[in-house]
Amino acid sequence: MSWSEKGRQLKQRLKRIDWYLSLGLLFLLSVLATFAWGGIKLHELLNDADALPIEAVAIKGERKFTTDEEIQTALQSLMQSSFFNADIVDVQHALEDLPWVYKVSVRREWPAKFKVTLQEQQAVAHWNEEAWLNIHGEVFDALAQAELIDLPKLSGPDDMAEAVLTSFIQLDELLTINGFKLASLRLSPRHAWQAELANGIKIELGREDKMTRIQRFINAYPTLVNSDKTVAKVDLRYDTGFAVGWDETNKRTENK
Template identity: 80%
Template sequence: MSWGDKGRQLKHKLMQVDWYLYFGLLFLLSVLATITWSGLKLHEILNDADALPIEAIAIKGDRQFTSDEEIQQALQSLMQRSFFNADVLTVQQALENLPWVYKASVRREWPAKFKVTLQEQQAVAHWNGEAWLNVHGEVFNALAKPEVASLPMLSGPDDMAEEVLTNFIQLDELLKINGFQLASLHLSPRHAWQAELANGIKIELGREDKMSRMQRFINVYPTLIQSEKTLARVDLRYDTGVAVGWDDTNKRTDNK
C-alpha cells in the first residue's frame, strides 16, 4: 500500500472520530437542556400557589386568649404560598409573635395540609405593672384579660424576674399554711424585699433572711392584732423585734 492510500485511510478514520464526537456532544447538550427545562418547570409548579395550593390548616392546642382573627392574620403569608415553598419557620415566628402565644409548631402533612400547634402563655403574676410573668419566670407583654386580673403583683429588675417569682412562691407557701395570703412582692434596685398581704398589711423584709423574718411576723401577729388599731405596716429589718405602723383611720379587722 502506498503512502497516499495510508494517508487517505487515516483521514477517513479521523473524520469518523470527529462525527462521533460531534453527535456525542450534541446528545449531551440535549440531555442537559432537558434536565434544565424540567427543573425550571418543576420549580415553577412547586412555587405556584394555584397549582399546588394549601387546602387546609388544622389548628390544635388549648386557647384562651388568642383569637381566630389573630391567627388568620399571622397565617396570611402562608396562604399565599404553595404547599412546598411555604416558609415554615417564618410562619412559626409570626405565630410566636402573637402576645399570648408562648410556643408554636408548624409542619406539613401530605398532600396539601398544614398542622399548627399552639401553646399559650401561662401567666402567674403581673410584672412591673403592665407586663406579665409566665410559669417559667419569663417576662412577656400582652393586653390584660379579666381572667388573670386577680393574679399577684410582682415587680423588680427585669433580669431578676425568675428570682422574684421563686421567692414569691416560697413566701406564699409559708404564709398560706399559717392562714395568710401574699398579694404582692417587690424587689428594689438595692435588692431589698417588700411584701404585701391580701389584707393590706405591708411587710419590710430587707435584703437577707426573708423566710426567717416572715416567720417572725407570723409568730408576733397574734400579739399585734390585740390592739384596737388596724395594723398597716410591719418592719422586720431588725435582728430582734419589729417596728409597727398603725392605720388610725380604720378599726382592726380579723381578715388575713
C-alpha cells in the same frame, strides 16, 4: 502498505471519532437542556399557589386569649403561598409574635394541609403593672384579661423576673400554711424585698434572710392582732426585732 495509505486511514478514523464526539456532545447538551427545562417548570409549579394551593390549616392546642381572627391575620402570607414554597419558620415566627402565644410548631401534611400546634402563655403574675410573668419566669406583653385580675402583683428589674417569681413561690408557700396569702412582692433597684399580704399588711424584708424574717412575722402576728389597733405595716429589717406601723395612729412601736 505505504505511509501515504496509512495516513489516509488515520485521517478517516479521526473524522469518525470527531463525528461520534460531536453526536455525543450534542446528545449530552440536549439531555442537560431537558433537565434544565424540567427544573424550571417544576419550580414554577411548586411555587404556583393556584396550582398547588394550601387547602387547610389545622390549629391544635388549648386557647383562651388567642382569637381566630388574630391567627387568620398572622397566616395571610402563608395562604398566598403554595404548599411547597411556604416558609414554615416564617409561619412559626408570625404566630409566636401574637401577644398570648408562647410556642408554635408547624408541619406540612400531604397533600395540601398544614398542622399548627399552638401553646399559649400561662400567666402566673402581673409584672411591673403593665406586663405579665409566665410559669417560666419570663416577661411578656399582652392585653389585660378580666379573669386574671386576681393574679399576684410582682415587680422588679426585668433581668430578675425569674428570681422574683421563685422568691414569691417560696414566701407564699410559707405564708399559706400559716393562714396568710401573699398578694404582691417587689424587688427594688437596690435589691430590697417588699411584700404585701392579701389582708393589706405591708412587710419590709430588706435584702437578706427574707425567709427567716417572714417566719419572725408569722410568730409575732398573734400578739399583734390582740391589739385594738390595725396593723398597716411591719418592718423586719432588724436583726432581732421589728417595727410596726398602726393604721389608726400612724405611730411605730419597737418590739424586740
